[in-house]
Amino acid sequence: MVRMFRLLALVAFAASLSYAQPQGPPPVVSPEVHWNRSATLRIRAPLADEVLLAGSGRFEKQRPLEKGPEGVWAITTEGLPGGIYEYKFVVDGVPTMDPSNPQIKRWAGGSSNYFHIDGIAPQPWDLRNVAHGVVRIEHYVSSATNTVRRYRVYTPPDYDRTTRSYPVLYLLHGSGDSEQEWTEFGRAHLILDNLYDEGKIEPMVVVMPYGHLSAPPDRMDFVKPGTMDTFVADIVENVIPDVESKFRVLIDQRSRAVAGLSMGGLQTLALSTRYPDRFGWAGVFSAGVSNAEQSVPELMADAKRHDRLWNLFWIGCGRDDFLYESAQELDALLTKLGVEHEFVETAGGHDWPIWRDYLGRFTPLLFRE
Amino acid sequence: MVRMFRLLALVAFAASLSYAQPQGPPPVVSPEVHWNRSATLRIRAPLADEVLLAGSGRFEKQRPLEKGPEGVWAITTEGLPGGIYEYKFVVDGVPTMDPSNPQIKRWAGGSSNYFHIDGIAPQPWDLRNVAHGVVRIEHYVSSATNTVRRYRVYTPPDYDRTTRSYPVLYLLHGSGDSEQEWTEFGRAHLILDNLYDEGKIEPMVVVMPYGHLSAPPDRMDFVKPGTMDTFVADIVENVIPDVESKFRVLIDQRSRAVAGLSMGGLQTLALSTRYPDRFGWAGVFSAGVSNAEQSVPELMADAKRHDRLWNLFWIGCGRDDFLYESAQELDALLTKLGVEHEFVETAGGHDWPIWRDYLGRFTPLLFRE
Numbered sequence: 226m227v228r229m230f231r232l233l234a235l236v237a238f239a240a241s242l243s244y245a246q247p248q249g250p251p252p253v254v255s256p257e258v259h260w261n262r263s264a265t266l267r268i269r270a271p272l273a274d275e276v277l278l279a280g281s282g283r284f285e286k287q288r289p290l291e292k293g294p295e296g297v298w299a300i301t302t303e304g305l306p307g308g309i310y311e312y313k314f315v316v317d318g319v320p321t322m323d324p325s326n327p328q329i330k331r332w333a334g335g336s337s338n339y340f341h342i343d344g345i346a347p348q349p350w351d352l353r354n355v356a357h358g359v360v361r362i363e364h365y366v367s368s369a370t371n372t373v374r375r376y377r378v379y380t381p382p383d384y385d386r387t388t389r390s391y392p393v394l395y396l397l398h399g400s401g402d403s404e405q406e407w408t409e410f411g412r413a414h415l416i417l418d419n420l421y422d423e424g425k426i427e428p429m430v431v432v433m434p435y436g437h438l439s440a441p442p443d444r445m446d447f448v449k450p451g452t453m454d455t456f457v458a459d460i461v462e463n464v465i466p467d468v469e470s471k472f473r474v475l476i477d478q479r480s481r482a483v484a485g486l487s488m489g490g491l492q493t494l495a496l497s498t499r500y501p502d503r504f505g506w507a508g509v510f511s512a513g514v515s516n517a518e519q520s521v522p523e524l525m526a527d528a529k530r531h532d533r534l535w536n537l538f539w540i541g542c543g544r545d546d547f548l549y550e551s552a553q554e555l556d557a558l559l560t561k562l563g564v565e566h567e568f569v570e571t572a573g574g575h576d577w578p579i580w581r582d583y584l585g586r587f588t589p590l591l592f593r594e
Numbered sequence: 595m596v597r598m599f600r601l602l603a604l605v606a607f608a609a610s611l612s613y614a615q616p617q618g619p620p621p622v623v624s625p626e627v628h629w630n631r632s633a634t635l636r637i638r639a640p641l642a643d644e645v646l647l648a649g650s651g652r653f654e655k656q657r658p659l660e661k662g663p664e665g666v667w668a669i670t671t672e673g674l675p676g677g678i679y680e681y682k683f684v685v686d687g688v689p690t691m692d693p694s695n696p697q698i699k700r701w702a703g704g705s706s707n708y709f710h711i712d713g714i715a716p717q718p719w720d721l722r723n724v725a726h727g728v729v730r731i732e733h734y735v736s737s738a739t740n741t742v743r744r745y746r747v748y749t750p751p752d753y754d755r756t757t758r759s760y761p762v763l764y765l766l767h768g769s770g771d772s773e774q775e776w777t778e779f780g781r782a783h784l785i786l787d788n789l790y791d792e793g794k795i796e797p798m799v800v801v802m803p804y805g806h807l808s809a810p811p812d813r814m815d816f817v818k819p820g821t822m823d824t825f826v827a828d829i830v831e832n833v834i835p836d837v838e839s840k841f842r843v844l845i846d847q848r849s850r851a852v853a854g855l856s857m858g859g860l861q862t863l864a865l866s867t868r869y870p871d872r873f874g875w876a877g878v879f880s881a882g883v884s885n886a887e888q889s890v891p892e893l894m895a896d897a898k899r900h901d902r903l904w905n906l907f908w909i910g911c912g913r914d915d916f917l918y919e920s921a922q923e924l925d926a927l928l929t930k931l932g933v934e935h936e937f938v939e940t941a942g943g944h945d946w947p948i949w950r951d952y953l954g955r956f957t958p959l960l961f962r963e
Contacts, residue, residue, distance in 0.1 A: 364726035
């Protein structure tokens, strides 16, 4: 009797687990990563005429899948370098997430699936058996937006075992992303844990605010008039005071940094140039001179009037990035104005593998004399 | 010149935001929630012969979308009660996520999109301007699985401002989910913030461990032989000691509760019956007598030998749940064995609206004399 119950419930569970899958055929396995670091991606679409693999970086040029038995289309990639790969399918013209892969990168402009390929050597974002910091989800009331908003905070491994105060990096996401992406997808916390374990960074608190004014993100809200002013007000008047009331962080200019990618790079430009007395370090990842609200030359000229300029103004951009020229112009502008800065050009485009890399290049430079 | 840069970069941003969308046509808006609490869902699929709306609960019976101009299919629902609605499309037989909606519920058995409908009255899971607790992402080394694993911890609003110790609820997710779902999708932290604000619960720490042994979750790993033993060992030997070393929690039986949904309900049965001396309160949501490892009657009989049984053994199940009979059997078994318990039957199926509701019913009963 007991055994029968057991069996019944298992069958019922198995049935529920296949809900919304076509009845009958076995589940499709996708992605399947092979010993030689290639991956097979599959989708069942018996009625489709064409299925393409789409994505960013290596998968930017779409590739056709081949139709096999039982209407399952498949493609096997070449062997891939260790890293993260975003993809989706295009089934008869419809962008289609991989129904078999729960690994999803949410994005307001169209979400994707992803998979990891292990490197030959350990990767900077690997989950290792080292001392781990903590990621905290915090709420605060924003007077700038008149709403309750969220940010995430990474505290370094020893934070809860000491009474000391730490320098703080404000780390901003891109358009269409949220305050989750630097950790959920960028693995910022694991990268910092590993760098700290290797003695390569000063221990620091990292604050990851939400960069849009609306939720769910309006895809273009950052180009609307007034948006940058409201965002800057939210950070300066709400986020920073809230952080400084809840966390043991140092509050002097040389202990406060700001960095961001893409839209977050523009926000970094705005924050660092309007408040050079508050941010001693700035990192602009994959963005350039453009600024929806105010011109960068004017802001830079204003900033230069302050006694205290940045200990580091760091710009990184990939040579295949559509904003590469804009980043080059920023580099030229800073040179012309005599503002000390670093401009790092790398391979790659406007994409997450680069931003993981830049975080690992930028943070070791922070909070040193 | 500066204006030109500005314009250029905006155009480039706009272009990048539409990556992986078909060129040309305007973006599709979906979901669109209307004043009368109906929602319109849309997808562009010009070549499709049939597009269906699929989901759980109200959308369990699939509904056809209608094809409109420019190949955009649409459906408008009836006015809906306040709550959360999961859905996806089925395009010519292929389960297809809504490409326009970044709100995604990840699940190893097939992810879905979702949207919220505001209630006429405030809902228990609304983000309100009340004192908020913190959700923390913690790592630990598991000797049971020999891997580094994660759990999430909710600390109540005053946790960081007091030195007192709190009772603790271990809250377990369902099969195919992860340690994220109770907060990301279930909004457990907001439900608890609101209940606390209304004076309806004792302040408590809530620990949300990861319930699968593999990552990404093997859809059926919980029915494999030995899985439950390993999971129980991980909780008792690794998670609980780790929590008790990092958080100010009370460690006596009447200050420790366990609850879970579906697979997490089975895990709750295993933990509470094997360790009645450690868990003073148990909540089984949408699960029943079945247990992949050991029979519930035997476990219950074993448990009854302990001096200290549960202050509360709570079972909740929806009448449309495929495990409803299994939950009824558990109720009958406990009655037969003379174990005091509560059995709550509700409307609904094996679905998240019910689990949000059960959390709000169960937690006010905890840690009272």
